[in-house]
Amino acid sequence: MNDRVRVSEHSSASPPGIPGSTLTHVELVWIEKRIEHWIRFGRVAQERIIDRRRRAVSFRSNAVFAFVRWSSNCFGTIRSRIDIVRAVSRGEPYSTLPSVRPGGELLLSIHGWPKVERVLRAIDAVEAIGVDACDAAPEHWCHVHNRLTAGLEPRVYSIDRHRAWLQRRELRS
Secondary structure (H helix, E strand, O other): OOOOEEEOOOOOOOOOOOOOOOOEEEEEEEEOOOEEEEEEEOOOOEEEEEEOOEEEEEEOOOOEEEEEEEEEEOOEEEEEEEEEEEEOOOOOEEEEEOOEEEEEEEEEEEEOHHHHHHHHHHHHHHHHOOOOHHHOOHHHHHHHHHHHHOOOOOOOOOHHHHHHHHHHHHHHO
């Protein structure tokens, strides 16, 4: 999905005052109706307000989160994008993303409002069965990415599929 792959050192990922942090940091911007960056789901480990329009949120290693970026000008929407990212641990390869330090493993990367809306509906469907979207199988988000990229409808995430994921995860531990 992204040809900008590096190995995580997390040394340059630390915001000022947090040396050697192993968190993944995301800078969010909110300028009403112009630039809107937000987290759709994910468990935030830390939050820091930078100013009235910007804040930074941080995620622990292996946390999955959805990062939405939207911007417009006087003619309408010029960019809409959603990335579902797994925060990486020290030494793991990662892809770089704007506003994400150091980067992460991209599970899904979709742009264009019609497709972004379909991803948001897929997230809503996961949450509708009682599963927090950040706990869903990472492979599901890769599946959603691949199906939407191919112009196909993604399969629905079921509670049975979620149980199978939980069992696989337990066996890996």
